[in-house]
Amino acid sequence: MSEIDARLQTAPLPGPVAPRATPARSPGAALVTLREVGIRRSGRWLVRGVDFSVSRGEIVTLIGPNGSGKSTTAKTAIGVLKPDEGRVEKAGGLKVGYVPQKLAIDWTLPLTVERLMTLTGPLKSAEIAEALSSTGILHLARAEVQHLSGGEFQRALLARAIARRPDLLVLDEPVQGVDFSGEIALYDLIKTIRDRTGCGILLISHDLHVVMAETDTVICLNGHVCCRGTPQAVSQSPEYQRLFGVKAAQTLAVYNHDHDHTHLPDGRVLHADGSLTDHCHPEDGHHAGDHHPGSHHPGSHPPGSDRAQDTAAAAHVHDENCGCGHSQVRLKRLEPGKRDRA
Amino acid sequence: MLDDFFIRALIAGVGLAITVGPLGCFVVWRRMAYFGDTMAHSALLGVALSLLLDLNLMVSVFLVAAMVSLLLLALQKRGGLSTDALLGILSHSSLSIGLVIVAFMTWVRIDLVGFLFGDILAVSEADIDLVWGGGILVLMALVMLWRPLLASTVNPEIAEAEGLNPERSRLLFMLLMALVIAIAMKIVGILLITSLLIIPAATARRFAASPEIMAVFASLIGAVSVVGGLFGSLHFDTPSGPSIVVAALVIFVLSLLPIGKRGREGTPFSPPGGHH
Numbered sequence: 323m324s325e326i327d328a329r330l331q332t333a334p335l336p337g338p339v340a341p342r343a344t345p346a347r348s349p350g351a352a353l354v355t356l357r358e359v360g361i362r363r364s365g366r367w368l369v370r371g372v373d374f375s376v377s378r379g380e381i382v383t384l385i386g387p388n389g390s391g392k393s394t395t396a397k398t399a400i401g402v403l404k405p406d407e408g409r410v411e412k413a414g415g416l417k418v419g420y421v422p423q424k425l426a427i428d429w430t431l432p433l434t435v436e437r438l439m440t441l442t443g444p445l446k447s448a449e450i451a452e453a454l455s456s457t458g459i460l461h462l463a464r465a466e467v468q469h470l471s472g473g474e475f476q477r478a479l480l481a482r483a484i485a486r487r488p489d490l491l492v493l494d495e496p497v498q499g500v501d502f503s504g505e506i507a508l509y510d511l512i513k514t515i516r517d518r519t520g521c522g523i524l525l526i527s528h529d530l531h532v533v534m535a536e537t538d539t540v541i542c543l544n545g546h547v548c549c550r551g552t553p554q555a556v557s558q559s560p561e562y563q564r565l566f567g568v569k570a571a572q573t574l575a576v577y578n579h580d581h582d583h584t585h586l587p588d589g590r591v592l593h594a595d596g597s598l599t600d601h602c603h604p605e606d607g608h609h610a611g612d613h614h615p616g617s618h619h620p621g622s623h624p625p626g627s628d629r630a631q632d633t634a635a636a637a638h639v640h641d642e643n644c645g646c647g648h649s650q651v652r653l654k655r656l657e658p659g660k661r662d663r664a
Numbered sequence: 665m666l667d668d669f670f671i672r673a674l675i676a677g678v679g680l681a682i683t684v685g686p687l688g689c690f691v692v693w694r695r696m697a698y699f700g701d702t703m704a705h706s707a708l709l710g711v712a713l714s715l716l717l718d719l720n721l722m723v724s725v726f727l728v729a730a731m732v733s734l735l736l737l738a739l740q741k742r743g744g745l746s747t748d749a750l751l752g753i754l755s756h757s758s759l760s761i762g763l764v765i766v767a768f769m770t771w772v773r774i775d776l777v778g779f780l781f782g783d784i785l786a787v788s789e790a791d792i793d794l795v796w797g798g799g800i801l802v803l804m805a806l807v808m809l810w811r812p813l814l815a816s817t818v819n820p821e822i823a824e825a826e827g828l829n830p831e832r833s834r835l836l837f838m839l840l841m842a843l844v845i846a847i848a849m850k851i852v853g854i855l856l857i858t859s860l861l862i863i864p865a866a867t868a869r870r871f872a873a874s875p876e877i878m879a880v881f882a883s884l885i886g887a888v889s890v891v892g893g894l895f896g897s898l899h900f901d902t903p904s905g906p907s908i909v910v911a912a913l914v915i916f917v918l919s920l921l922p923i924g925k926r927g928r929e930g931t932p933f934s935p936p937g938g939h940h
């Protein structure tokens with residue numbers, strides 16, 4: 323726990339430790355920093371005021387409902403999309419490994435798993451074999467990628483991204499289509515990669531409430547950064563371990579949060595007070611309950627206090643100036659765990 | 665004995681087939697068949713402009729094909745109409761503008777059929793130099809461009825994220841296509857260039873285990889098509905350009921036959937209940 327605590331970073335900004343010229347290899351350096359980034363398409367802001375950084379050895383997980391701008395944010399962080407406002411600062415010589423959310427390879431392209439590994443750069447055959455066996459698909463090295471199942475293909479994409487030993491690994495829903503035990507194995511692998519290579523990891527979770535327990539910072543997006551925090555406390559809780567088993571609890575964590583506004587199909591935003599706006603604002607918050615700016619030990623609140631009860635589940639720090647009302651939209655999984663505690 | 669013109673046709677045709685094989689693979693992989701057609705059709709506008717402005721024919725065709733591909737990029741960026749519709753507009757309007765310009769120039773008579781279907785039996789030694797010189801240039805460029813182009817074909821976002829600049833790859837690929845069309849026009853003609861790009865590549869797919877092998881096979885299959893087509897045209901007294909395409913088609917159809925089939929459906933068929 324102390325090791326984890328040492329890594330906790332709940333402050334919304336990394337502070338002035340990210341000069342542009344910082345080499346991507348120096349320990350603890352910010353690899354990529356987004357400053358008030360906004361992406362605008364067809365007159366509408368997909369995301370706005372997004373502000374975070376990923377440092378070496380840090381795992382940052384983006385969560386949020388459909389259309390909340392998770393992929394857009396990740397693509398902006400790695401330069402696939404150019405921000406329409408704000409800026410993205412990358413460490414010098416940054417080497418990125420990217421697993422996109424969607425990837426369809428035309429049948430006419432004969433591509434084996436092995437050949438896919440060297441798509442963007444040369445690798446030694448030992449490096450290829452190591453990456454493939456760590457994702458559990460060494461036996462598929464000579465299979466054509468079009469013949470893989472969804473889960474196998476995800477593993478192949480992950481293997482490709484890690485084989486090139488990136489400074490920053492960006493994984494857009496890397497465990498989609500992977501069964502539950504495989505999901506835990508892959509999250510274990512992601513943790514191992516971070517521990518071994520010290521790379522920074524930007525992860526997009528396909529589940530709104532379940533994130534990898536090793537995540538240092540969870541960032542909830544809803545067109546802007548709703549809140550951020552750590553999921554550790556939750557995964558340590560006995561209720562959670564009872565629910566998912568100890569092994570799963572070491573790997574997955576629940577990140578409880580509620581939204582105070584809903585993004586309507588036409589792009590407008592319905593707020594908790596019933597008002598409508600064209601898009602949401604950076605200062606929109608998103609949930610009921612606690613407010614702990616600067617809290618570095620979300621699990622260590624005095625037991626017995628009302629707040630600590632809640633904090634165990636919702637170990638995160640709110641956007642400042644939140645002042646938002648109570649939740650209107652409760653998208654919740656794992657209700658039983660929550661109810662047990664209440 | 666074979667006549668000199670026939671030998672020249674063989675040399676030029678084989679050189680062209682080897683050049684277009686790998687490019688044709690990318691056209692197939694990137695689903696750009698219609699795009700290739702559009703660039704080829706715009707070549708007639710290039711022909712008309714070369715006559716009107718007294719430019720070198722090949723330079724003019726290259727420039728027009730390159731302009732059309734850049735125009736397509738710009739229109740795609742702008743959004744709105746689908747690429748399919750944009751290609752339809754560009755393809756037939758450039759062809760028609762070319763024909764209209766030619767019609768206005770009452771003082772020139774051009775061999776339209778020659779431009780549409782090619783005249784490989786009329787290639788000169790200078791043409792051979794051009795085909796092989798240009799072909800080597802195109803293939804060398806493609807070898808240098810191979811990794812970023814293949815990566816951006818698989819997924820432009822991965823290529824961009826991992827520092828391979830897919831936009832540049834795409835632009836260079838289009839310029840290579842324009843160059844090949846300028847070279848190929850005289851040999852197989854505007855209407856048949858795309859078939860030489862696509863049919864050998866499609867045939868090669870079944871036998872290839874990697875993109876690189878498929879590119880080499882496409883070149884070889886194209887070369888065999890040229891040789892077969894030319895001898896066929898000599899034997900049956902048929903037009904040479906279309907004969908080459910027919911030969912390529914025959915090889916493609918043969919490749920579909922289940923003789924010696926391997927790879928995809930490689931596992932032997934076992935009758936129901938045949939295994940215990």
